[in-house]
Amino acid sequence: MEPFFYVTVGCGMALATSVFTMISGLFEVVGGLGVLLGIALAGLFCLVIALSIGELASMYPSAPAIRTYLKTAFGDRVSLVLVYLYLISVILVAGLESFIFSQVFQAVFPNAATIPTVLSLIGVVLAVNLAGLDLPRSTQMITTVLAVMLIATSGVYGLVMPKIDFSTSIGAQAGADLLLTLPAASGMAIFLFMGFEWVTPLGMRPKSYQWHVPVSMPIAVGVLVITFELFVLGAASQLPRSAIASTPIPHVPYLATLYGPVGVYLALGLALLATISTFNAGIMGGSRLIYMLAREGNLPGWCASISLRTSAPVGSILLLGGSTLASAIVVVTWRIEVLVAVIGAAIMCVIYAAFLLAALVLRKRRPEAARPFRSPVWSHVQWAGVIVLPFMGLQTLFSQPDWGVWPVLGTGAAVTLAALLAWRYRTASRQEPRGNQAPLVVSPEPGREGC
Amino acid sequence: MWTANDQTYESVLQEFQERFNNHPRVKKLVQGWDRLVLLDSTDTGTKFGLIVKNQTMTEVRKMEAYDEDADDLVHLQAEEDVLMEIFSGRYNPATALVDGALAVYSRDRDKVKLEALAMVIWRLG
Numbered sequence: 001m002e003p004f005f006y007v008t009v010g011c012g013m014a015l016a017t018s019v020f021t022m023i024s025g026l027f028e029v030v031g032g033l034g035v036l037l038g039i040a041l042a043g044l045f046c047l048v049i050a051l052s053i054g055e056l057a058s059m060y061p062s063a064p065a066i067r068t069y070l071k072t073a074f075g076d077r078v079s080l081v082l083v084y085l086y087l088i089s090v091i092l093v094a095g096l097e098s099f100i101f102s103q104v105f106q107a108v109f110p111n112a113a114t115i116p117t118v119l120s121l122i123g124v125v126l127a128v129n130l131a132g133l134d135l136p137r138s139t140q141m142i143t144t145v146l147a148v149m150l151i152a153t154s155g156v157y158g159l160v161m162p163k164i165d166f167s168t169s170i171g172a173q174a175g176a177d178l179l180l181t182l183p184a185a186s187g188m189a190i191f192l193f194m195g196f197e198w199v200t201p202l203g204m205r206p207k208s209y210q211w212h213v214p215v216s217m218p219i220a221v222g223v224l225v226i227t228f229e230l231f232v233l234g235a236a237s238q239l240p241r242s243a244i245a246s247t248p249i250p251h252v253p254y255l256a257t258l259y260g261p262v263g264v265y266l267a268l269g270l271a272l273l274a275t276i277s278t279f280n281a282g283i284m285g286g287s288r289l290i291y292m293l294a295r296e297g298n299l300p301g302w303c304a305s306i307s308l309r310t311s312a313p314v315g316s317i318l319l320l321g322g323s324t325l326a327s328a329i330v331v332v333t334w335r336i337e338v339l340v341a342v343i344g345a346a347i348m349c350v351i352y353a354a355f356l357l358a359a360l361v362l363r364k365r366r367p368e369a370a371r372p373f374r375s376p377v378w379s380h381v382q383w384a385g386v387i388v389l390p391f392m393g394l395q396t397l398f399s400q401p402d403w404g405v406w407p408v409l410g411t412g413a414a415v416t417l418a419a420l421l422a423w424r425y426r427t428a429s430r431q432e433p434r435g436n437q438a439p440l441v442v443s444p445e446p447g448r449e450g451c
Numbered sequence: 452m453w454t455a456n457d458q459t460y461e462s463v464l465q466e467f468q469e470r471f472n473n474h475p476r477v478k479k480l481v482q483g484w485d486r487l488v489l490l491d492s493t494d495t496g497t498k499f500g501l502i503v504k505n506q507t508m509t510e511v512r513k514m515e516a517y518d519e520d521a522d523d524l525v526h527l528q529a530e531e532d533v534l535m536e537i538f539s540g541r542y543n544p545a546t547a548l549v550d551g552a553l554a555v556y557s558r559d560r561d562k563v564k565l566e567a568l569a570m571v572i573w574r575l576g
Contacts, residue, residue: 060551061528068551132560205519205556206491206528288559295545295566308479311564 003212005137006199010220012144012277013195015151015227017100017270018093018341021248022191023232025338028245029399030185032236034178036229038185039192043225045392046193048385049352050221051375052359054214057200058373059362061209064292065200066351073358073365077422080298082354083289084418089347090286091320092414093194095327096340097279098122100248102332104271107252107264118328121275125283126321132310135280143277148227150270151251155230158258162237183388187396190352190389191345192228195278196220197355198285214373234258248337283320290316298425339403342396343410349393357386460535464490464499464511467538470572471508477571478506484564486523489514490538492531525565526556540573 026035056069063069066086070079102117196217203213231251235244238257244250251270255263291313294303305315331337359375360382375382397407471477481503488501500514517524527534533552536542544566547553555562 060554062554062556063548063551067549071549072551134558134560201559203556205526206554208556284559288563291563292545292549295543296549306563306567308476308567309482311560311567313563 001141002204002208003216005141006202006208006213006216007219007223008141008144009199009202009281010196010217011148011223011227012140013198013281014193014220014224014278015144015147015274016093016097016195016278016282017104017249017274018097018337019192019228020231020251021096021100021337022188022341022345023228023235024245024248024250025341025400026185026188027241027250028338029188030178030181031241032232034181034185035189035232037178037182038189039225039228039232041182041186042189042193043221043228045186045190045352045385045389046196046221046224047218048375048377048381049355050196050217051214051377052356052382053197053200054217054373055359055371055375056355056362057203057213058209059366059369059371061203061206061213062201064289065197066355067289067292069358069362070354073361074354080422080425081415081418082351083293084421085347085414086351087286087289088414088418089194089344089351090282091323091327092340093344094279094282094286094320094324095329095331096337096344097274097282098324098328099331099337101271101275101279103249104252104267107249108268114332115329118332119325121279122321122325122328125275125280126317128280129283129287129317130307130310130312130314132307132312135276140277140281143273147270147273147277148223150266152227152230154255154258154266155227155232155234158234158238158254159230161258163257164238164240166237181399183392184395184399187349187389187392187394188342188345188399189228190348190392191341193221193224194344194348195282196224198281210372283317283324287313287316287320290319293425299421336406338400339406339410342399342407343414346393346396346407346411347414349389349396353386353389356382356389360386460492460497460531461499461511463535463539464501467572468501468508468511471568474572477568480564480568480571481506486525486561487517487521488525488565489517489527490534491526491528492534493528494530497531524557525561527565528554528556537569540569544569 023035026038030038053065057065060068060072067079067083070082098118098121099114101121102114105117106112106114199213199216203209235250235254238254239250243253247253249267252264252267255267257263259266290299290303293299294301294316303315303319304313306312307314331340360379362369397411484503485505486503488503490499490501492498498514500510500512500517501508502510519526529547529552533542533547537544537547537553544553548555555565
């Protein structure tokens with residue numbers, strides 16, 4: 001079951017409720033055929049990226065992936081900027097995810113208000129994490145399998161029982177138009193795979209990094225491509241393009257069209273499955289990354305506080321929870337869900353290019369290092385990915401002319417914040433001796449033993 | 452047969468055991484945390500087990516065999532010098548992990564717990 005667990009982690013981390021928001025955004029920008037091609041192309045890129053990350057994971061087993069790989073390849077400063085950027089994208093997506101959950105919840109319970117629903121969701125997840133509760137591996141596997149099965153079978157069912165003319169949604173975009181919009185669509189579709197790499201620190205034993213963990217990622221990407229393509233085909237067979245593009249939760253009307261009123265409950269079930277696996281694991285993994293950065297002296301010391309009783313990294317969980325709430329409020333207030341997803345996708349294009357480059361750089365810089373797994377992809381293809389991915393990310397920012405300069409401004413703000421954080425904390429941590437930058441703070445929680 | 456290097460490494464671990472068992476805050480930290488912490492040296496092949504039971508490190512001993520599927524196993528893998536630096540308090544395990552010098556195969560919470568232990572013993576002890 002071990003290899004299967006890794007595959008489900010990779011799939012489960014990507015299968016957030018907000019992927020449907022991005023699919024809606026894709027339908028708005030390119031139409032059905034462009035969506036299918038965009039997802040396929042993004043999947044192909046992610047396949048190459050997954051193999052490179054697999055190689056890096058085999059070199060540095062159990063390491064906090066992004067920080068270790070990029071630090072060893074590019075040095076402290078550049079890697080810090082990228083790690084902060086990654087964290088910012090995680091926070092943006094977590095905020096978006098909680099908002100989308102509230103929208104699905106309202107589809108079932110129309111009287112539920114958005115902000116209290118968002119607060120409740122974040123509160124429950126924070127409480128679970130603060131209590132130090134780990135999701136059992138079996139639960140991770142079951143929730144992911146259920147989600148994949150529900151999306152894929154609904155896709156097949158929708159496709160074989162079409163309610164509208166398929167070409168209405170798929171559309172007949174002219175060849176040149178399609179080619180022009182495809183880079184942006186592929187960049188946006190990268191968002192759908194975001195998180196497959198979170199499996200890298202979870203290997204259970206040294207041998208896991210020789211084959212199981214590295215190979216699990218491309219398999220997860222493959223499963224995701226098939227699942228998303230089936231969803232798109234199914235949705236395009238049931239709803240017109242305008243209906244899919246006009247809602248941030250297109251899976252709700254789609255499942256309702258397919259199964260009747262039960263479909264709305266299935267959509268809520270899907271959102272709950274995503275919350276159990278993706279959202280919870282995202283908060284856990286993200287807080288662990290913040291904790292590591294704080295321990296290195298790259299974030300304020302209080303972020304490294306832990307609970308003596310549960311060993312939960314209390315400071316980092318609260319920081320991430322608070323930031324997620326702020327991000328959710330911004331999304332709720334200005335209804336910028338697709339914009340936030342697009343900024344997240346653009347950032348991930350750059351981060352994934354950095355992973356590809358890191359693997360190539362380390363082959364030159366550390367040729368002697370043990371690599372139990374080596375990406376079989378031709379290096380010229382990897383170099384092409386390094387160049388093309390940031391370009392795709394940039395195209396993504398201009399995918400919707402209605403947004404004007406907001407995507408660029410938002411991404412610029414994220415990059416500036418990341419650079420400022422890297423400058424501020426790296427300068428401080430350089431003055432400390434090796435590896436002992438931040439004092440450990442053990443939280444003096446009421447009713448708990450502290451020190 | 453013990454070599455000079457083995458003795459040095461073992462003495463570092465014995466000293467760590469002493470610090471561990473004499474520290475009142477560590478007792479609170481390892482409440483309900485019964486584990487076999489396996490120290491696996493990648494360069495020398497030496498394996499030491501630190502056995503934590505009932506809030507005490509009961510034993511530090513060389514390991515020949517172990518159950519790699521055991522729930523209570525926390526497996527640390529690094530070069531022997533790195534492990535010595537970590538267990539003598541000269542190398543922050545969190546930094547060692549980030550540097551790729553140390554690999555830890557365990558649940559996430561155990562990683563935090565290990566680091567908290569090291570820091571309580573050397574930084575606030």
